[in-house]
Amino acid sequence: MIVLEKRPQPSQFWSLATPIAAVVATMIFGGLLFAVLGKNPVEAIRTIFWDPLLGEFAFYYRPQLLIKGAPLVLIAIGLSLGFKAGIWNIGAEGQYIIGALTGAGVGLAFYPMESWIIFPLMVLAGALGGWAWAMIPALLKVKFGTNEILVSLMLVYVAEQLLASMSLGLLKNPEGFGFPGSRNLQQYDSAHNAELIAGSGMHWGVVAAMITVIFAYVLLNRHMLGFHIRLTGDAPRAARFAGVNPARLILFCLGISGALAGLAGLFEVAGPAGQISIDFNTGYGFTAIIVAFLGRLHPIGILLAGLLMALTYIGGEIAQSQMGLPAAAIQVFQGMLLFFLLALDVLTNFRIRLKTREVA
Amino acid sequence: MSEMLLRIEGLTKAYPGVVANDHVSFDIAEGQVHALLGENGAGKSTLVKMIYGLVKPDSGRMLLRGKPYAPAEPRAARADGIAMVFQHFSLFDALDVAENIALGMETPPPMRDLARRIREVSETYGLPLDPFRTVGDLSAGERQRVEIIRCLLQDPKLLIMDEPTSVLTPQEVEILFQTLRKLSAEGTAILYISHKLEEIRTLCDHATVLRLGKNVGECVPRETSARDMAELMVGSTLKTPERVAKAPGPVALELTGLSVASPSAFGTALKNVSVQVSQGEVLGIGGVAGNGQDELLAVLSGEIRAPRDAVKLDGKGIGTLGPTARRALGLLSAPEERLGHAAAPDMSLTENAMLTGSVREGLERRGFLKWGAAQAFAERIIKDFDVRTPGPGNAARALSGGNLQKFVIGREVLQRPRVLVVNQPTWGVDASAAAAIRQAILDLADGGAAVICISQDLDELMEIADRFAALNEGRLTAPRPTAGLTIDEIGLMMGGAHGMEVAHV
Missing domain, CATH: 3.40.50.300 (P-loop containing nucleotide triphosphate hydrolases)
Structure with missing residues (x-):
């Protein structure tokens, strides 16, 4: 009989090894899935994990890694602070959209004026927009005890409706021949989140993501607030005993994750995406949840997990176009990653023992 | 002394890193109130869990009235006349007394008969309890009565009680002790687990002392001082905290x-x-x-x-x-x-x-x-x-x-x-x-x-x-x-x- 035995304390080894084991398990079972679909599993795995980094056209894909990784890391870091404290912001996608709308809105309001101040103002507006959107579930939770998971999630759909309305109405490009979507910010120098080094993929969002990783690391390991966040997640009563004000912590965690998601939205709309359009959001806010857990809610882990996730996005697209793999198969593949991670996570706190069944 | 009810011979149970019970042996006679004494972690709980069929011993054996006894699960132990009142009650607050008792039975009789039997037992043993009261409204002492009556309905030969007085006032303890004495007079043996020495001295006929999983001594509590028992339990002389009397400040x-x-x-x-x-x-x-x-x-x-x-x-x-x-x-x-x-x-x-x-x-x-x-x-x-x-x-x-x-x-x-x-x-x-x-x-x-x-x-x-x-x-x-x-x-x-x-x- 296989039994799980609780470890006296969490295993350091397994807490580092489970993400790697999860990636390996995903490759094996993903490969099986691709084989069942009639594709060569080895080639599919190689296309996803190898080609974007070291394949023939890697020079084109490598910058994409930063472009796709930055918003994931930025959002996931914010989410991880809340997740550590047991505060579940599931609506980063909505905060991402609102951040893009407010940030782009500020930029477009200045059009066609050129000034160095415009981009910083947009950054500020993007962060504030995401923060404000996250304050809705936060205040409702603090005041009325509503469930932040449901409220933040439902607000994603509200944000999507707002996005559609904005790209068809208020922010629609007056010179766009009636097509939905705003002016393209890439063609507006003061508002353009351009690459800092051409062809590198390195834009301000990547810089912001790096700074956030360092900031989060210091916060969690060296600061009282980070200690209180971890304490609340581990033992809420002990946190209260230590003097944590739960309401203030909820406002902080949801606020900061909203602000970072908003920032991610702004950097995306002002850079790689270029404009507000109906299908502006591509699910970064949801994928970031996977990234946060894949990275063990640890800042450095999230950085690595964000890059890995970006890799499967890019590799998945290549596999779709070159091998004709269905998009759904790629999504299943990404989902497997979270599934195996959570399943193998058990090993951090439990050990597996084989033992002969006690005779009845 | 009357007939031997339960004999325990060399019971051993080891968990990873710790031997909870190491060749523990003792006897319980019919109708005896037997104390099992020891500090926390001395192995009392493991021992009674083995008797009640919750844990299987690694080695050693038990004899019930001379016949080998090895319960595979609590149900088997109950069928052999062994009942246990746990330290933490397992009762549903929203149900009434009779419903709670029926839940613990293999084949509960119709509710009316059960209520009658609860009344009978509770009157016989001086444990007044209304079968139709909601458990949520009962005091800790009354909840314990529900657990005891649940056991008594099975007509046990041996009743195991794990730290029963920790939730009771001194007056409630006295009521409990009268019930236990009556049970013992009728031939039910009681295995009484506690670390409260004075209680054991008033109630128990015989005591087995466990220390670090071993049986380190037996005594007749009435004839042994609390201090001697404590030292047997701890294995060293105890230092009583000292204090200097002085007038309180502001x-x-x-x-x-x-x-x-x-x-x-x-x-x-x-x-x-x-x-x-x-x-x-x-x-x-x-x-x-x-x-x-x-x-x-x-x-x-x-x-x-x-x-x-x-x-x-x-x-x-x-x-x-x-x-x-x-x-x-x-x-x-x-x-x-x-x-x-x-x-x-x-x-x-x-x-x-x-x-x-x-x-x-x-x-x-x-x-x-x-x-x-x-x-x-x-x-x-x-x-x-x-x-x-x-x-x-x-x-x-x-x-x-x-x-x-x-x-x-x-x-x-x-x-x-x-x-x-x-x-x-x-x-x-x-x-x-x-x-x-x-x-x-x-x-x-x-x-x-x-x-x-x-x-x-x-x-x-x-x-x-x-x-x-x-x-x-x-x-x-x-x-x-x-x-x-x-x-x-x-x-x-x-x-x-x-x-x-x-x-x-």
């Missing part, structure tokens, strides 16, 4: 007309609590669990806020301050629940030292944490309070209950409090560690601090407290000097028998 902490609601739905609101504690004084607060102890600690630690002047420290109203501000002023506390309240289970001891020590030990500067200083503080606690652990990097949950308790108390005591509030400071701690903790509390008081000790262990309160007050349904009695206070008077302060009828035997 008032350190004052509660005036304090009434607060409980944050939890099943908690007890505090009602008009007024009391003063002076510097250098230990105030003992007794009472049956769940009468407002947790709420009193929370309102003193700052987890529950009160009107400003309802709580005064050195004459200054602090009712509205949070835990951190109160710590800065010197009001420290140690809650009852070690894991999850006093300490965070998955965090290291260093992190747990930071948990309450950051303000007074200077472990932070402008919000930035000094982990080196925190580790040094944790090491100091470990050394001064003899916490058995490989080091401060270990998770709190890896410590045994007694060791973690020493850490939690040590953490507060070493911060030089002006007022210290402790709830159940020696609960689940072995006798020598308990003595060390009590001594630390007394030393603290001698150094001029005021101490409030909330405890359900009356012997402990009599030993260390200068004055005694009892919590009963959220109300605090006026404190009385402990010197000269009788156990009867204490019982009445704790609410007497909570309206339970005395056994008619």
Whole structure:
């Protein structure tokens, strides 16, 4: 009989090894899935994990890694602070959209004026927009005890409706021949989140993501607030005993994750995406949840997990176009990653023992 | 002595890293009240779990009336006439007494017959109980009756009782003992687990003492002094905490007309609590669990806020301050629940030292944490309070209950409090560690601090407290000097028998 035995304390080894084991398990079972679909599993795995980094056209894909990784890391870091404290912001996608709308809105309001101040103002507006959107579930939770998971999630759909309305109405490009979507910010120098080094993929969002990783690391390991966040997640009563004000912590965690998601939205709309359009959001806010857990809610882990996730996005697209793999198969593949991670996570706190069944 | 009922021969059970029972042997005679005595972790629970079929022994055997007895599960044990009343009740609050009893039966009879049988049994044994009352409305003593009657309906040959008096007032204990004596007179053997020596001396015919999983001696409790039994249990001579009598100083902490609601739905609101504690004084607060102890600690630690002047420290109203501000002023506390309240289970001891020590030990500067200083503080606690652990990097949950308790108390005591509030400071701690903790509390008081000790262990309160007050349904009695206070008077302060009828035997 296989039994799980609780470890006296969490295993350091397994807490580092489970993400790697999860990636390996995903490759094996993903490969099986691709084989069942009639594709060569080895080639599919190689296309996803190898080609974007070291394949023939890697020079084109490598910058994409930063472009796709930055918003994931930025959002996931914010989410991880809340997740550590047991505060579940599931609506980063909505905060991402609102951040893009407010940030782009500020930029477009200045059009066609050129000034160095415009981009910083947009950054500020993007962060504030995401923060404000996250304050809705936060205040409702603090005041009325509503469930932040449901409220933040439902607000994603509200944000999507707002996005559609904005790209068809208020922010629609007056010179766009009636097509939905705003002016393209890439063609507006003061508002353009351009690459800092051409062809590198390195834009301000990547810089912001790096700074956030360092900031989060210091916060969690060296600061009282980070200690209180971890304490609340581990033992809420002990946190209260230590003097944590739960309401203030909820406002902080949801606020900061909203602000970072908003920032991610702004950097995306002002850079790689270029404009507000109906299908502006591509699910970064949801994928970031996977990234946060894949990275063990640890800042450095999230950085690595964000890059890995970006890799499967890019590799998945290549596999779709070159091998004709269905998009759904790629999504299943990404989902497997979270599934195996959570399943193998058990090993951090439990050990597996084989033992002969006690005779009845 | 009458016939042998249960013989235990060389029972051994090992868990990874610890031998819980090591060749334990003893006999229980028919109708005997047999005490199983030992400190926490001595292996009492493992032993009775083997008898009740919850755990299978590694080696050794049991004989029931001369025939081999090896229950595979509690059902088999019950079929052989062995019943057990656990320390923690397993009852559903929303159901009535008869429904709760029916739930525990293999083939429950129709409810009307069951109710009749419950009435019969309860009258025979002096345990008045209405089968149709909702369990949620019963007192702890009455809930225990439900568990006992559930066992008695099976007509057991051996009744195992695990620490049955920890939830009872002295009067309720007396009622329970009368019932147990009647059962024993009718031929039911009772295996009585406890570490309360005086109880064992009044009730039991025979005692087996376990220490570190081994049977270290047997005695006839009536003929052995409590001190001798304690030393048998601990294996060394016990040092009784000493204290120097001295006049109390000025008032350190004052509660005036304090009434607060409980944050939890099943908690007890505090009602008009007024009391003063002076510097250098230990105030003992007794009472049956769940009468407002947790709420009193929370309102003193700052987890529950009160009107400003309802709580005064050195004459200054602090009712509205949070835990951190109160710590800065010197009001420290140690809650009852070690894991999850006093300490965070998955965090290291260093992190747990930071948990309450950051303000007074200077472990932070402008919000930035000094982990080196925190580790040094944790090491100091470990050394001064003899916490058995490989080091401060270990998770709190890896410590045994007694060791973690020493850490939690040590953490507060070493911060030089002006007022210290402790709830159940020696609960689940072995006798020598308990003595060390009590001594630390007394030393603290001698150094001029005021101490409030909330405890359900009356012997402990009599030993260390200068004055005694009892919590009963959220109300605090006026404190009385402990010197000269009788156990009867204490019982009445704790609410007497909570309206339970005395056994008619």
